[in-house]
């Protein structure tokens with residue numbers, strides 16, 4: 410039994426951590442008159458290596474098989490439409506190829522850089538991916554690190570027979586785990602204090618990318634809510650200090666999340682993971698930078714949001730809504746999911762002309778609502794905490810202006826009470842009943858949108874842009890300081906839907922991490938920390954940068970990996 414003073418001590422620590430993460434949050438805001446602290450200039454010599462490898466770990470080259478996935482993108486959203494494939498090394502290969510794998514190389518003036526299916530702020534890719542598998546056809550039970558550059562798994566740990574058996578017992582039939590971690594330094598190198606936020610956005614995008622890739626294989630994926638960061642670190646081998654002895658502390662990975670992945674019927678609920686005991690560990694991490702710059706506030710944010718093991722919360726069960734239409738209204742031939750996923754790119758410029766029908770906008774926004782068994786939202790066990798303040802510029806059938814999308818009706822009254830009293834809160838005429846979209850104020854808001862998104866033209870020249878408005882302070886105080894990271898993960902998932910939906914509609918999107926936080930709050934009239942804007946996004950008709958040459962994602966691999 411715990412002593413009452415232990416409880417008081419725990420409450421004090423929690424209270425301190427809440428204070429620390431709220432301090433980090435306000436310190437990492439960009440203000441109109443002052444950007445959050447950054448490095449000032451970029452130290453190119455010490456740019457962190459974008460690919461982690463574990464030198465000396467046995468490597469398994471994976472086949473490139475995603476071309477064989479021909480299921481239409483629209484079928485991803487129809488439960489049961491895609492027959493479940495058998496989890497084995499070849500399907501694991503497809504899962505990685507379509508989630509964290511490369512999508513292209515770009516080349517310009519002698520430099521070449523890789524793009525991936527998952528986006529990343531500044532293309533710096535702090536997220537690392539792992540598979541933790543029971544005995545699977547084609548591979549031994551163990552922990553595998555994924556190297557996207559080589560489409561290769563590195564076997565960090567071969568489980569003992571006892572651990573393999575315990576894992577098999579705790580996992581739903583035919584399932585396995587995907588683990589994610591972040592190297593904060595990769596983002597901090599360029600973005601300084603704000604980088605911790607970007608790492609969380611990127612982790613959210615990576616989770617969504619895994620969920621979509623799982624759907625393309627007829628599987629589901631669910632974030633495990635209960636494990637603490639220490640457990641995740643132990644399972645991924647991130648706490649093995651001796652293995653990391655030769656790298657700087659900032660080259661180490663911070664544990665993020667575990668997803669249980671497998672055939673649809675078997676992935677629900679949380680799990681009691683067995684401890685990894687013994688096992689045969691191999692591999693030492695590569696050095697990412699020769700020199701590092703510590704960012705105290707990032708360390709503060711990481712320690713304040715370190716997640717303890719918690720009880721499993723009841724999994725959120727969304728209301729059944731009208732099923733998503735199988736084809737967008739303008740689309741004639743179904744595009745394979747594997748094409749949409751791999752063609753996803755960030756627009757660098759919009760044409761300032763392309764418009765969308767209101768029906769097409771509604772179709773896109775409908776994908777932001779959770780439905781039972783529909784990706785990606787069945788990935789997250791909690792009810793939606795993020796909503797959207799939209800700047801609609803060019804939608805045929807809708808007045809330009811400021812709109813608000815509620816992803817959970819429970820937010821309506823508090824949000825209305827917190828916003829400007831002059832807002833209209835008027836539902837657009839032909840808006841589907843399921844979609845709680847409100848016109849707040851009519852007007853040409855292109856200048857406002859550009860200004861709040863750090864003066865970036867892409868926020869004004871597209872069809873619409875938005876700020877993701879999170880239920881913030883109350884959630885962090887009630888649930889715990891670690892939920893700060895989860896709010897950003899939800900933002901990343903939301904952004905990922907917009908990226909794919911924009912591609913499916915024949916246009917393009919871009920995540921916007923650079924925005925003036927309080928300027929966005931001012932547009933809505935929000936004060937205090939009950940609501941905060943955690944991520945911006947923009948969607949429009951792209952203008953290609955024709956100076957760049959594009960190369961296929963795995964042109965550089967020797968030999969044929971077609972399986």
Ligand SMILES: Cc1cc2nc3c(=O)[nH]c(=O)nc-3n(C[C@H](O)[C@H](O)[C@H](O)COP(=O)(O)O)c2cc1C
Nearest residue numbers: 524525528529530531532610754755920921922923
């Ligand atoms: C969290 C996040 C924040 C981003 N912020 C911006 C931004 O403020 N401005 C911008 O032009 N692009 C932004 N991007 C887009 C990235 O630069 C882009 O994802 C990266 O260069 C990789 O390119 P790709 O998305 O085409 O794969 C952001 C992306 C993410 C995931």
